[in-house]
C-alpha cells in the first residue's frame with residue numbers, strides 16, 4: 102500500500118485525538134528509524150522515553166520470540182515464573198517490598214491512587230482520601246489520572262473531574278505544607294516533570310516532601326513512568342535525592358516497548374490491597390514480564406544508567422555552549438538523557454525542522470524541545486544530532 106493512501110486512511114479511520122507528524126515509520130534499529138520513503142532518522146524520541154535499549158534490541162527481540170512461543174497469557178488467578186522473577190528483581194533493585202503489574206502508566210498511577218485512598222481510610226482515618234499533586238504535572242489520561250494531572254488543557258471537556266484532588270505549584274515546599282490537612286492521604290509528584298517541560302526540582306524538594314509525609318502519615322508517591330529505568334542517569338530518578346518514596350509507578354521503558362505498567366510499594370501500604378480489591382486481566386502476563394526481565398537485566402548488566410549520566414552530561418554541556426551563541430535558547434536543563442531546551446518561541450516548528458533534517462525530537466509544553474535518546478545511543482549519533490540542532494536553531498536565530 103502506498104504512503105499517500107495510508108495517510109488518507111489514517112485521517113479517515115482514526116479518532117482525531119493525535120497530532121501526528123506527516124511520516125510513516127516502518128522499521129527501527131538502535132537509535133535509527135526509517136520511514137516508508139526510505140528516509141533515515143535519528144530517533145531522539147524513543148516512543149516518548151520507552152525504547153531505552155533502542156529499537157529491536159537483539160536481547161529484547163529474543164525474549165519476545167521465546168516468550169511468544171512458550172506461554173503468551175494466563176490469568177492472574179495462576180502463578181507464572183517470569184512475573185515472580187520480575188517482581189523479585191524490581192524489589193531487589195529499589196526501595197519497594199511488593200509489586201503490582203498492569204499495562205500502562207495511567208493504570209500504574211490508577212493503582213497508586215486507589216492504594217492511597219484505601220490506605221488513607223484503613224490506616225489513617227476514614228476521611229483521609231485526598232491526593233495532593235502539582236501544577237504542570239502529567240500523570241495520564243484516565244479520569245482519575247487526568248484529574249491528578251495539573252494541566253487544564255488535558256482536562257478540558259471531561260468535567261466533572263474526580264473529587265479528592267488538590268494541586269499546588271511544583272518545587273514549592275511551603276505551598277505543599279500549607280495544602281496538607283486532615284484529609285490528605287498522599288502526595289503524588291514526578292521526580293522531574295517530563296511532559297510539563299523537563300523541570301528539575303531543587304535538591305531539597307523531594308527530601309522536604311519526604312519529611313512532610315513522615316510528619317503527616319501521608320504516602321509519598323513518585324511517578325517514575327518517564328524518569329525511571331535509567332533515563333536520568335540512575336536506575337530510578339529518586340536516587341538523586343537521597344530519599345525514597347512509599348509508592349513508585351513505572352511503565353514506558355520497563356519492557357522497552359511492549360506495554361506494561363507497575364506499581365511498587367512498601368509492605369505497610371501493600372497490605373491494604375487484599376485479595377480481590379484490585380486487578381487487571383493483562384497485568385504482568387508471562388509474555389510481557391519475560392520481555393521486561395530481559396530489558397531490566399540488560400539495563401543493569403550493561404550499566405546503562407551510568408552511561409546515560411555520562412552522555413547526558415556531555416550533551417548538556419554542548420547544548421549550553423550552543424546557548425551561549427544562540428539567543429533563541431533560553432535554558433538547557435534536565436538530568437541524564439532527559440533534556441529540555443527552552444526556546445523563546447514555540448518549539449513545534451523547530452521540531453518539524455529537525456525532522457526535515459533527519460532528527461526526531463519531542464516538545465514538552467509550548468516552548469521546550471525535549472530530547473530522550475536511547476541510553477545506548479552512540480557518541481557519533483549524539484554528535485550528529487547536535488550538528489542538526491545547531492544548524493536548525495542557528496537558522497531559527499538568523
Ligand SMILES: Cc1ncc(COP(=O)(O)O)c(C=O)c1O
Pocket residue numbers: 149205206207208210239240241242291295296324325326327328352353
Ligand atoms: C510521568 C508520566 N506519568 C504517566 C504517564 C502516562 O503513561 P501512559 O501513557 O502509559 O498511560 C506519562 C506518559 O507520558 C508520564 O510521562
